[in-house]
Amino acid sequence: MTLITAARFRGIPDLELLIGGARLTPGGFDSNGDLAVDRINDPATVEAIQAALIDLGYELVKSGVYNIDTEEAVRRFKNDQKLALPAGLTEHDGVTGRGTMTRLNELFTDRSGHVDVVTFFDDYARALLARDAEAIAVRYAVPALILFPGQPIAVTSPSQTAEFFTQAFAQYEGITQTSSAIDIAATADHSVWADVTWTHDNGTSERMMYQLVETADGWKIAVLTPLE
DSSP states (O other), X not given: OOOOOSGGGTTOHHHHHHHTTOEEETXXXXXXXXXXXXXXXXXXHHHHHHHXXXXXXXXXXXXXXXXXXXXXXXXXXXXXXXXXXXXXXXXXXXXXXXHHHHHHHHHHOOSSSSOOHXXXXXHHHHHHHTTOHHHHHTTEEEEEEEEETTEEEEEOSXXXXXXXXXXXXXXXXXXXXXXXXXXXXXXXTTEEEEEEEEEETTSOEEEEEEEEEEETTEEEEEEEEEOO
């Protein structure tokens, strides 16, 4: 039975081996997870990891070569996702193994039959940077809760959400780019809790917890709660 659930990773055998315990390293592929490289890396496998990291906002080129930029992006991904350290390590390395592949597979799995969680937040970010309040509003469920300190809102219509964000756009003045680090905190039938840290190009960041619910139109935000 396949271990890969994300459509983008299907059909690449070595990615399934990674979830099973293999390791993709700068020096080659460790098929058994015994810390001994036994063959060269498959370029398609490396490209799949690189493409996923690029889509998550990490800066590297899809080359099919497990170079130093790929190694650094993997290390940053592990830290951003707060993955557990393997036994014997005091800090994360740049090797792609079971933990890294499992989390990538989780992030890119389409649980609803609609867009996946990462794509949802990519689209959300584009709407935010475009200051498009209506495009943001359609990504919120009705009813929904926006729990900003001192300004909790029980959303009863898309126009109410649009009005809220129109008034909030001033705080994003000067921001033209943003990246997201997404940690799936919990999942349930038809629902996902995503802990998202947004890092903006003006040096600021904000952390939000989003509860996403499955609807006939795809993922919608049911509850938005600032964490920091």
